[in-house]
Amino acid sequence: MYDLIVIGGGPAGLAAACAAWERGLKRILIVERDRELGGILNQCIHNGFGLHHFQEELTGPEYAGRFVELLSQTGVEVRTDTMVLEVTPGKRVCMVGKSTGYREEDAKAIVLAMGCRERTRGAIAIPGTRPAGVFTAGAAQRYVNIEGWLPGRRVVILGSGDIGLIMARRLTLEGAKVLACVEVMPYSGGLNRNIVQCLEDYGIPLYLSHTVTDIRGRNRVEGVTVSQVDEHRRPIPGTEMDFDCDTLLLSVGLIPENELTRQAGIQTDRRTNGAVVYENMETSIPGVFACGNVCHVHDLVDFVTAESTRAGYAAADFVLGGPTEGQALAVENGPGITYTVPQRIRPGNIQKNAEIFFRVNRVCGKSRILVTSGEKTIARFSRTHLAPGEMEHIVIPGTLLANASGSITVSVEEAAT
Amino acid sequence: MTDVLIIGCGITGAALAFALSRFRLSTVVLERENDVSCGTTKANSAILHAGYDPRPGTLMARLNVRGAELAKRLCRELDVPYLGCGSLVLAFSPEEEETLQELLRRGQRNGVPGLEIWDRERLRREEPEVSPEARAALFAPTAAICSPWEYCLALAETAVRNGVRLHLETEVTGLTRSGDGWLVHTNRGDFESRFVVNAAGIDAARVHDMALPHSFDIHPTRGEYYLLDKCEGGRAKHVLFQCPGPSGKGVLVAPTVHGNLIAGPNAQIVSGDDTANSAQGLSFVRSKAVKSVPGIDFRQSIRNFSGVRANTGHGDFVLDIREGFLDLAGICSPGLTAAPAIAEYACELLRDAGLELTEREDFIRTRRRIRFKELPAPEKAALIAQDPSYGRVICRCETVTEGEILAAFRTPIPPRSVDGVKRRVNTGMGRCQGGFCGPRVLELLAKELGVCPGDILQDRAGSRILARPTKEGAQDV
Numbered sequence: 095m096y097d098l099i100v101i102g103g104g105p106a107g108l109a110a111a112c113a114a115w116e117r118g119l120k121r122i123l124i125v126e127r128d129r130e131l132g133g134i135l136n137q138c139i140h141n142g143f144g145l146h147h148f149q150e151e152l153t154g155p156e157y158a159g160r161f162v163e164l165l166s167q168t169g170v171e172v173r174t175d176t177m178v179l180e181v182t183p184g185k186r187v188c189m190v191g192k193s194t195g196y197r198e199e200d201a202k203a204i205v206l207a208m209g210c211r212e213r214t215r216g217a218i219a220i221p222g223t224r225p226a227g228v229f230t231a232g233a234a235q236r237y238v239n240i241e242g243w244l245p246g247r248r249v250v251i252l253g254s255g256d257i258g259l260i261m262a263r264r265l266t267l268e269g270a271k272v273l274a275c276v277e278v279m280p281y282s283g284g285l286n287r288n289i290v291q292c293l294e295d296y297g298i299p300l301y302l303s304h305t306v307t308d309i310r311g312r313n314r315v316e317g318v319t320v321s322q323v324d325e326h327r328r329p330i331p332g333t334e335m336d337f338d339c340d341t342l343l344l345s346v347g348l349i350p351e352n353e354l355t356r357q358a359g360i361q362t363d364r365r366t367n368g369a370v371v372y373e374n375m376e377t378s379i380p381g382v383f384a385c386g387n388v389c390h391v392h393d394l395v396d397f398v399t400a401e402s403t404r405a406g407y408a409a410a411d412f413v414l415g416g417p418t419e420g421q422a423l424a425v426e427n428g429p430g431i432t433y434t435v436p437q438r439i440r441p442g443n444i445q446k447n448a449e450i451f452f453r454v455n456r457v458c459g460k461s462r463i464l465v466t467s468g469e470k471t472i473a474r475f476s477r478t479h480l481a482p483g484e485m486e487h488i489v490i491p492g493t494l495l496a497n498a499s500g501s502i503t504v505s506v507e508e509a510a511t
Numbered sequence: 512m513t514d515v516l517i518i519g520c521g522i523t524g525a526a527l528a529f530a531l532s533r534f535r536l537s538t539v540v541l542e543r544e545n546d547v548s549c550g551t552t553k554a555n556s557a558i559l560h561a562g563y564d565p566r567p568g569t570l571m572a573r574l575n576v577r578g579a580e581l582a583k584r585l586c587r588e589l590d591v592p593y594l595g596c597g598s599l600v601l602a603f604s605p606e607e608e609e610t611l612q613e614l615l616r617r618g619q620r621n622g623v624p625g626l627e628i629w630d631r632e633r634l635r636r637e638e639p640e641v642s643p644e645a646r647a648a649l650f651a652p653t654a655a656i657c658s659p660w661e662y663c664l665a666l667a668e669t670a671v672r673n674g675v676r677l678h679l680e681t682e683v684t685g686l687t688r689s690g691d692g693w694l695v696h697t698n699r700g701d702f703e704s705r706f707v708v709n710a711a712g713i714d715a716a717r718v719h720d721m722a723l724p725h726s727f728d729i730h731p732t733r734g735e736y737y738l739l740d741k742c743e744g745g746r747a748k749h750v751l752f753q754c755p756g757p758s759g760k761g762v763l764v765a766p767t768v769h770g771n772l773i774a775g776p777n778a779q780i781v782s783g784d785d786t787a788n789s790a791q792g793l794s795f796v797r798s799k800a801v802k803s804v805p806g807i808d809f810r811q812s813i814r815n816f817s818g819v820r821a822n823t824g825h826g827d828f829v830l831d832i833r834e835g836f837l838d839l840a841g842i843c844s845p846g847l848t849a850a851p852a853i854a855e856y857a858c859e860l861l862r863d864a865g866l867e868l869t870e871r872e873d874f875i876r877t878r879r880r881i882r883f884k885e886l887p888a889p890e891k892a893a894l895i896a897q898d899p900s901y902g903r904v905i906c907r908c909e910t911v912t913e914g915e916i917l918a919a920f921r922t923p924i925p926p927r928s929v930d931g932v933k934r935r936v937n938t939g940m941g942r943c944q945g946g947f948c949g950p951r952v953l954e955l956l957a958k959e960l961g962v963c964p965g966d967i968l969q970d971r972a973g974s975r976i977l978a979r980p981t982k983e984g985a986q987d988v
Contacts, residue, residue: 219809243965
């Protein structure tokens with residue numbers, strides 16, 4: 095019997111395992127489906143990681159390397175090249191591996207850290223032919239940075255998510271011609287620094303409120319059509335532009351990978367596509383925690399580390415100190431909010447402050463973020479700029495939560511201009 | 512000189528090759544593409560129809576009903592995914608209820624067993640997600656779903672194991688009469704055969720015209736589809752049709768044998784094998800599908816595709832033999848269902864034309880493949896202990912192991928492309944659509960075929976996935 099099984103050896107799983115070890119757990123196992131620890135960081139060879147956590151600028155593999163190094167100084171057991179097939183509500187984990195065979199292991203606590211996957215062409219129903227040359231940005235990144243192959247020579251990128259922006263620069267540096275980055279929304283889905291450093295610095299045009307409306311080519315992509323869209327995201331006839339390209343990259347969103355979570359009967363949230371979690375990242379099954387991109391999609395790995403460290407501590411506390419008791423406040427989404435994490439807060443279980451992470455559903459200038467409970471406003475925060483592509487968070491002093499009953503609501507009010 | 516040469520290895524060609532392989536004959540199959548099942552067979556509704564649709568008295572009616580019966584046994588013997596889920600035709604108006612009665616009568620005349628009309632209550636009870644607007648339904652218990660490409664592959668593979676010779680990437684360019692047989696000209700030289708069978712799908716009219724005077728036309732009709740994630744798979748328990756109209760059986764909603772939900776098709780006449788999706792076509796499919804099942808969440812779509820059916824426009828298959836040239840043409844819906852019955856009938860036509868059919872004693876009639884995901888835990892453990900490659904999961908969405916891919920490389924018709932692997936073991940069929948497993952499958956293929964990654968194809972000839980090594984990567988190549 096393990097104290098803790100961590101499913102996934104990416105940044106979330108690594109931080110959770112390190113934290114749980116630090117807090118005193120002895121029998122910890124990380125199960126990783128890839129051949130190496132590090133998860134998607136291994137293919138993110140650009141820099142910009144670690145500014146918050148390490149106060150220095152690292153590449154993805156370097157960031158992962160710091161944690162792998164840290165882990166090697168612990169007694170945490172690692173099984174790579176091993177895939178978890180099932181997690182039961184009774185905390186039994188079924189897994190298969192080439193060297194370890196089929197195994198069922200029991201644990202006192204589990205951390206779910208499986209990460210996310212990319213939305214595909216099928217999810218957005220792009221019309222046209224179905225030739226080779228349509229890649230998700232992450233798959234293209236793997237081909238370039240891990241396999242050493244360029245997927246195409248003339249590229250259009252649909253979606254301005256961070257991976258797409260990073261790949262625009264990466265492919266340009268490799269000698270490919272990136273013709274355009276096309277975004278259906280009137281604002282970019284990626285970090286502002288990536289728009290500047292990956293598109294503007296290389297003269298790659300960004301077409302906001304545009305989308306791909308046709309793909310041509312029988313065997314390999316021969317071209318795509320890009321059209322402007324109206325406020326309902328419907329293509330406007332007459333605005334078509336044809337691009338002569340051999341590759342279309344899709345950076346149209348990430349989806350937390352929660353098949354194991356659902357199979358285990360854990361409650362999930364339609365807004366995050368992840369598990370519903372409490373303040374300590376515990377799911378609806380006591381002793382099962384979720385953190386990182388499997389819980390909600392993050393922009394910065396530093397925040398994944400912080401969240402997963404909390405999950406790791408909480409898992410250790412669960413094993414060493416027993417289940418968390420107490421009434422929970424529901425965190426509701428008010429106007430302007432897409433989702434919050436956590437979705438539930440047990441005021442009795444917070445040390446000093448409660449942290450709430452959230453995304454807004456549109457770009458806002460100077461705004462106030464309000465936390466209310468019933469008629470009462472219990473906290474207010476001001477921001478000068480908010481965008482859906484940038485995760486926000488607020489810190490509510492625990493003493494203020496004593497004023498809340500039943501639920502609290504987070505909402506955004508944009509100041510009149 | 513061979514006894515029989517079949518042009519085309521879709522479901523029709525494969526079913527005939529399999530049927531002929533039980534006799535002492537020399538049979539050759541020519542296929543233009545780099546794999547079997549590449550045309551209409553791989554892109555359709557995957558339905559084995561009960562047989563109430565075709566006009567009574569037609570070959571189509573007889574062969575549909577017979578084919579449905581044969582398919583059930585064949586799928587079991589050849590280890591093809593098959594689910595006898597039954598079908599429902601929904602009626603949304605009093606006029607459509609009349610249509611159900613007409614279909615019932617037609618089905619009874621065609622010999623379809625077990626047909627029943629369900630009232631609204633029965634319908635709601637058996638199919639809870641169906642639209643409350645549906646007033647009644649025709650239930651056909653013998654309708655089923657299958658994996659069409661695996662069905663074709665299983666037939667073709669077993670035929671090859673029985674001695675049939677399959678030539679891929681071999682395109683027929685002309686036909687000339689030679690003695691009492693035919694000379695078949697191709698891009699890979701000439702083949703001589705006593706009988707030639709035209710199973711060329713949407714190109715059947717063109718192939719026919721190479722041999723004999725023009726006698727029929729094919730109007731390629733495109734149908735577009737949505738394939739939805741497994742989380743939507745439970746929305747339909749039966750194949751749900753709407754009442755047929757002039758352009759076909761209309762948009763259906765059905766489960767798939769892989770656990771997904773399928774919705775489609777529309778029907779649009781196109782030129783050649785134009786399988787592009789159109790915004791209008793997809794929007795039409797969505798609007799019709801929610802009429803049957805209002806709760807479908809199209810945000811859970813994982814793939815769109817389209818296929819082209821070989822319609823002739825006169826409501827029956829073209830199954831004729833003249834001068835040793837046998838047309839199996841106009842195989843539109845229910846062609847997948849009818850295929851083994853068409854093959855049976857083709858054998859009779861060939862025998863009547865002088866082909867001697869002597870059964871062989873060593874005929875192989877069964878096929879098995881390992882599906883790791885479906886094995887109970889102890890068998891999973893035993894399999895990995897015996898062959899550790901079954902312990903490495905390559906496709907995480909569909910839980911397909913390296914062992915299954917390596918086993919596919921050892922089959923009589925090994926895959927030559929990433930999609931060829933997909934058709935054999937389901938890699939890339941799931942919600943991430945090969946985003947994660949694509950590079951792994953590509954690597955395994957490159958190793959197996961002994962070529963560099965840049966030469967690996969997505970699907971057909973010319974569909975290369977990668978352009979060139981990166982600056983760093985070039986140093987390793």
